[in-house]
Amino acid sequence: MKNILKFNPELAKNIWLELSPQRLITMPAILLLFVFLIFSLNSGEENPWTTVHYFSFYGFIFIGILWGMKSSSDAILDEYNEKTWDWQKMSSIGPWKLAIGKLIGSTIYNWYGALICWGLFMYSATYTSQPIEEFKTGFLLVTIMVGLHGLMILIALQLIRRTNANTKIKSNRIFLTGILFAGILSSIFSYFTLLGSSKMMQLTWYGIAIPSLDFLLFTSVVYTLWILAGLYRSMRTELQFTDPPSWWLFFLIFHFIFQYGFFLPEGKMVDLSAISTTLTLLFVETMLLTYLLALSENKDIVLFRKLINALKSSDFPTFYKYVPLWLITLPIAKIAGFLVLLFLLIFDENQVLKTFLKDYGLTNKVEIVCFYFAILLFVVRDLGILLLLNFSNRPQRADTSMLVYLVLIYLILPTLTSGLGISVILYPDITQGIIPLIGFPLVEAIAVIYFLVKKWQEISFNYQRNF
Amino acid sequence: MMIKVSNVTFDYPEKRALNQVSFQIEPGSITALVGPNGSGKTTLLRSIAALSKPISGDIMVNGYDTLLHPREVHSQIGFLQDLFGLYDTLTVYQCLSFMAYSRITDKDEVESAIENAIEQVGIAGFLHKKVGVLSRGMRQRVGIASAIVHRPTLLLLDEPASGLDPEARYELSNLMVNLAEKGMTIIVSSHILAELADYSTHMLVLQDGNVVEHKKLKSNPISRAFVYLEIGAEHDLAPLLDKIKLFRGVTEIISVDEKLHVKLDTLISSKHQFLKYLISENISVNDFSEVKVNLQDEYIKTVSQYKLNKSR
Numbered sequence: 209m210k211n212i213l214k215f216n217p218e219l220a221k222n223i224w225l226e227l228s229p230q231r232l233i234t235m236p237a238i239l240l241l242f243v244f245l246i247f248s249l250n251s252g253e254e255n256p257w258t259t260v261h262y263f264s265f266y267g268f269i270f271i272g273i274l275w276g277m278k279s280s281s282d283a284i285l286d287e288y289n290e291k292t293w294d295w296q297k298m299s300s301i302g303p304w305k306l307a308i309g310k311l312i313g314s315t316i317y318n319w320y321g322a323l324i325c326w327g328l329f330m331y332s333a334t335y336t337s338q339p340i341e342e343f344k345t346g347f348l349l350v351t352i353m354v355g356l357h358g359l360m361i362l363i364a365l366q367l368i369r370r371t372n373a374n375t376k377i378k379s380n381r382i383f384l385t386g387i388l389f390a391g392i393l394s395s396i397f398s399y400f401t402l403l404g405s406s407k408m409m410q411l412t413w414y415g416i417a418i419p420s421l422d423f424l425l426f427t428s429v430v431y432t433l434w435i436l437a438g439l440y441r442s443m444r445t446e447l448q449f450t451d452p453p454s455w456w457l458f459f460l461i462f463h464f465i466f467q468y469g470f471f472l473p474e475g476k477m478v479d480l481s482a483i484s485t486t487l488t489l490l491f492v493e494t495m496l497l498t499y500l501l502a503l504s505e506n507k508d509i510v511l512f513r514k515l516i517n518a519l520k521s522s523d524f525p526t527f528y529k530y531v532p533l534w535l536i537t538l539p540i541a542k543i544a545g546f547l548v549l550l551f552l553l554i555f556d557e558n559q560v561l562k563t564f565l566k567d568y569g570l571t572n573k574v575e576i577v578c579f580y581f582a583i584l585l586f587v588v589r590d591l592g593i594l595l596l597l598n599f600s601n602r603p604q605r606a607d608t609s610m611l612v613y614l615v616l617i618y619l620i621l622p623t624l625t626s627g628l629g630i631s632v633i634l635y636p637d638i639t640q641g642i643i644p645l646i647g648f649p650l651v652e653a654i655a656v657i658y659f660l661v662k663k664w665q666e667i668s669f670n671y672q673r674n675f
Numbered sequence: 676m677m678i679k680v681s682n683v684t685f686d687y688p689e690k691r692a693l694n695q696v697s698f699q700i701e702p703g704s705i706t707a708l709v710g711p712n713g714s715g716k717t718t719l720l721r722s723i724a725a726l727s728k729p730i731s732g733d734i735m736v737n738g739y740d741t742l743l744h745p746r747e748v749h750s751q752i753g754f755l756q757d758l759f760g761l762y763d764t765l766t767v768y769q770c771l772s773f774m775a776y777s778r779i780t781d782k783d784e785v786e787s788a789i790e791n792a793i794e795q796v797g798i799a800g801f802l803h804k805k806v807g808v809l810s811r812g813m814r815q816r817v818g819i820a821s822a823i824v825h826r827p828t829l830l831l832l833d834e835p836a837s838g839l840d841p842e843a844r845y846e847l848s849n850l851m852v853n854l855a856e857k858g859m860t861i862i863v864s865s866h867i868l869a870e871l872a873d874y875s876t877h878m879l880v881l882q883d884g885n886v887v888e889h890k891k892l893k894s895n896p897i898s899r900a901f902v903y904l905e906i907g908a909e910h911d912l913a914p915l916l917d918k919i920k921l922f923r924g925v926t927e928i929i930s931v932d933e934k935l936h937v938k939l940d941t942l943i944s945s946k947h948q949f950l951k952y953l954i955s956e957n958i959s960v961n962d963f964s965e966v967k968v969n970l971q972d973e974y975i976k977t978v979s980q981y982k983l984n985k986s987r
Contacts (some may be wrong), residue, residue, distance in 0.1 A: 217776035224769050225762065291760030294726055295821065298749040299777035448725055448745035508688040514730055603688065 218301055218309025219316075222283075226317045235321045239267065243328065261332035261342070264325040265349075272322025272353045273390065276315040280357040281382040283314030284364035289376045293368070303443035307361070311439070315357055322353065341421055348425050352393065355432035358439045360386045363504075365442045370506040414469040415476070430466075434459055452528045453536050460540060464490050484551035487544050488561050494541035495587070499614075501534035502591055503607050507598040509667055538591075542584060549580050569638045578646050582636040585649035590614065592656030599663050676735070677702040677829055677860040678723060683732030685718050685884075692718040693729065694884040700862065700877070702828075705855050707871035707892075708864040709974050710881035716864040717757060719881065720831045723862070724754040737828055750778075753822035757834040763807030767798060767817055770806050771824060778825035792824040795857075796850060812843030819850065823859075830854060832863045836870060848873050868971040880977045888977040902946060904935040907959030915958065922952050929976060936976075 212220040243260055250256040287293040296306065312319065326346060333342035363382045371377055409420040418426075441455050467489055471482035511530065518527040552561060553573050570576050593613065597606035617634050625631065632640040633648050678700035685693040692715045700706055708716050721727040723734055725745035734741040736748045762770050771792060775785045793799050796816045801809070806817060815835060823830060836844045851874045855861055862879075865871050872892075880888040906915065916928055919937060927938035939949060953960050 213772060213776040214782045217773050220776070221762065221765070221769075221773045224765055224773075287760075290763075291756070291758050292762060294754070294756060294759075295774065296777070297726060298724065298752070298754060299774075300746070300750060300780050300825075301777050448728075448749075450742075510686045510688055510730060513686065517731070599688075601689075 216301075216305050216309045216313075217299075218296070218306055219313040222309065222313025222316055226313070227320070231317060232320070235317070236324055239321065239324050239328075242267075255335050257332040257335035260328055261336060264328035264332060265345075267325035268322050268329060268349050268353075269394075271325060272318050272349070273356060274387075276318035276322065276353060276357050277360050277386045277390065278379065278383050279315045279318055280311065281360040281364045281379045281386065283310045284361055284368060285377050285379045285382070288364075288368045288371075297447055303447050303449070304440055306447070307436070307439045307443045310361055311354070311357055311436075314361075326350065344421050344425055348421070348428055351425065351428040351432050355428060355435050356386060356390055356393075358432065358435040359389065362435065362439050362442055365439075365446060366504055369445070370504070370508075412470075412474065414472055415474040434462070450529045452525075453531065453533055456533050456536060457540075460490075460494065460537070463493075480551065480555050484548060484555075485560055487548045487551065491541055491544040491548055494537050494544060495583075498534050498537045498541055498587070499590070501532070501537060502594055503610060505532045505534055507532070507595060507606075508603070509599050509664075512595075534591075538587070545580055545583070549577065552576065575638060575642060575645075578642050579636055579638060582645050582649050585646070585653045586636060588653040589649060589656050590617075592653065592660050596656065596660055596663060599660075599667065676700065677704075677737055678862075679733075679735040680719075680723070681733045681735075683719075683722060683729045683734060685715070685722060685727065685729040687718075692884050693722070696732070696881075696884070696886050698879060698886055698889045700860060702860050703855070703858055704876045705851065705861045705863065705874050706877040706879050707868070707875035708862050708879050708881065709866075709868060709871070710864075710887075714881040715884040716881055717833055720754070720756075720833050720862065720864060723829075724752050724831055725749060726754075750780075750825070751827055752829050752831060753825070753827035754831045755818050755822040755833065755835060757837065759818050761806045761814065761817060761821070764805060766803050766805055767809070768802040770817065771802075771820055774821040775824045788824055788826060791826070792820040795823065795853065796820040797846075811838050812840065812846070815839060815843065815847065816850075823854070828858075828860060830859050830861045832861065834865055835863060836865055844870055868974055872971070878973060880974060880981075882978060882981050887981040892973070902937045902939050902949065903962065903964045904937055904953075904960060905962035906935065907961060910958065918956050918958070919953075922949060924949070929979075 209220060209223070212223065242263060246259045246263060247256045250259070284293070287296060299306075301309070326349070329349075330343060330346050333339045333346065336342050360382060363385055364379075367377055367382060410417045411420050411423055412418075413423065437455060438459075441451060444451055464486060468482060468486040471485045472479055473482065476482075511532070514530055515527055518524070518530070548561065553576070565571075565576060565579075570579055590610075594606070594610045597603065597609055600606065621634055622631050629640060631637045632644045633652075636645060636649070638645055676699045678698075680699070681697050683693050683696045684691065696715075696719065708719070710716050718727060722729050722741065723736060725734075725736070725741040725748040728742060737751045739747040739751065741748050762773070765773070768789075771789050772785075775789045775792075776782070779785050779788055793802065796819050798813070798816050798820055801813065806814065809817065819832075819835070822832075836847055839847065848870050851861060851863065855874065855876075863871060863875070875892055877891050878888065879886065912930060916930065919925055919928060919935070924940045925937055926940055929936040937949075939946065950960070950963055953963075
């Protein structure tokens with residue numbers, strides 16, 4: 209144990225906490241009991257190893273992935289809730305060791321059970337009709353497990369950073385988010401793996417035809433590495449290092465290049481239509497990410513005062529260090545949208561988007577430009593309201609209120625008021641003409657900015673009055 | 676200087692916790708950090724420990740800037756927070772081992788450091804007990820052992836005596852003295868000022884996020900003595916105070932109506948001479964007694980003065 213302590217104290221601590229002799233015996237005993245039952249209940253018509261193969265697959269998903277997701281999110285939240293996190297923050301363990309110690313250590317019991325299932329899965333794969341594909345699926349499972357566990361720790365770190373020190377956090381919220389994400393992943397996974405024929409499917413990426421399962425494995429490895437990179441950077445932030453969000457920018461660039469490969473015609477490296485389509489996708493994704501990050505990141509007024517002070521004193525390195533990711537992502541979304549507009553209006557590229565816009569009633573160039581600006585103004589309105597809620601006297605439920613507001617504005621109200629012609633107040637709607645399309649969001653954005661400035665002045669005045 | 680705090684301002688979203696705070700702490704001193712709830716004590720300690728970042732100002736700990744070199748600052752500091760946690764399902768020894776291995780970079784030194792911490796806080800008797808079953812006092816000792824296991828040069832303790840019984844508090848006081856004797860610089864925040872007085876060399880008073888006073892506490896209790904005077908109501912206070920100030924050795928007067936606290940340097944004049952002077956000046960003295968000043972009095976006096984100045 210001393211050697212593990214020397215190598216990674218966090219890992220050693222988790223081994224003490226998670227692996228008791230009783231637990232070490234229970235896990236294999238239960239799993240082997242199931243295998244024994246499968247063999248003993250086998251009627252003889254089917255090879256029992258095929259059943260073991262399915263059992264170990266679902267066993268891995270339940271013990272390794274799902275239960276492991278709960279364990280990994282608890283790894284941070286338990287430390288935070290039990291007030292031991294500050295000890296860790298003051299330790300000399302580096303961010304990488306701490307991240308690995310948490311990632312592997314907190315889920316060590318899940319790894320223990322999952323690896324037994326994995327062994328059974330890989331062995332039983334030899335009894336299936338496509339053993340090579342099954343082996344690849346086995347490695348895919350491990351990658352997904354690491355990636356999802358890393359993601360859970362990342363979300364937990366994000367959550368503790370924006371929570372008041374005296375508030376206890378329940379892991380349910382993180383777990384549900386993780387499950388939602390895992391659900392999306394598993395549907396993709398099922399599509400490529402469980403459907404036997406799909407294992408032979410191929411897709412083209414940068415003009416190269418790749419079997420879909422191989423591509424899925426490659427993609428999951430690459431994106432898991434990005435999650436681990438994010439985890440490392442997030443852990444650095446927790447350990448009081450101040451880093452600029454460069455890696456986030458690198459990730460978005462990588463993501464763009466990765467997606468570009470799907471739209472690129474064979475034999476070409478540069479294609480305006482492919483660039484335009486990828487930019488459109490990036491615009492939509494970065495817009496969604498802006499909302500997601502804005503809702504999840506810390507938005508207390510102190511951070512904004514720090515940013516404004518840095519800008520006032522032209523201290524751009526400090527501004528860049530402290531700027532939240534959503535404020536970095538928003539300009540990228542705007543730039544991507546602007547480039548899409550340029551490609552569409554100047555080069556007349558992107559047939560997919562043109563068809564989409566035509567269906568939406570947007571045919572001439574002026575309308576398309578106005579539509580783009582209307583989107584930006586509504587984003588300003590929404591983010592402004594989010595900040596107003598967070599700067600209020602009771603900011604505890606600000607983000608939840610914002611979520612309700614978004615559902616109301618973009619889902620419930622448009623449904624209830626359809627046909628009344630007021631949708632243009634709520635979201636970009638071309639049916640009422642150009643002037644309302646731009647006018648309403650402009651007025652709303654100005655109103656929100658006005659209230660934001662008033663609130664800012666009120667808070668600044670209160671600070672000064674107290675001293 | 677062990678700590679140099681310059682113009683530190685710390686804001687929470689709802690209020691300012693520290694306002695342009697500046698002070699310096701000498702190496703080897705024990706500073707009593709005192710102030711009412713919400714005065715900014717915990718925020719200050721967390722900022723010194725490089726766990727919270729102020730909105731402006733600089734904090735240097737043993738030559739390291741807390742914003743630029745937080746990890747180096749962490750290596751210099753042991754910090755026991757008011758509401759600290761320990762791993763309840765680990766044994767005391769496992770807990771200490773984890774703390775030691777995670778804080779000491781030279782792994783060959785870890786075992787001796789653990790032994791040293793165990794000896795200093797006196798927890799050898801229950802190393803194999805689970806942390807979760809320990810009493811509050813014992814748990815506090817394990818917390819302190821965890822905070823000092825890496826032999827920090829600076830120890831920050833936030834309300835270490837809260838929730839402890841009198842015996843445990845007494846033991847904690849002795850522990851502070853022992854640690855200070857071994858050269859550790861200590862900052863202790865507490866509400867229980869009587870205990871801080873036993874071992875503190877300095878007092879730092881925080882009020883509403885401001886440093887109201889930071890001073891060295893004189894070690895000779897006689898030189899810290901006050902004379903309590905109650906005078907007849909027939910006197911006008913202002914001329915009376917002028918008269919008293921004329922007496923050699925009077926360094927400070929605090930007055931509340933007819934009740935006066937006069938600080939007397941007994942190396943210059945004795946109480947006997949002072950009483951004779953009062954009588955010779957026809958001042959009717961209703962009560963005359965010596966009051967040994969403790970930290971509580973110093974604190975109350977400082978805070979009263981601060982409030983008086985603020986109201987003006």
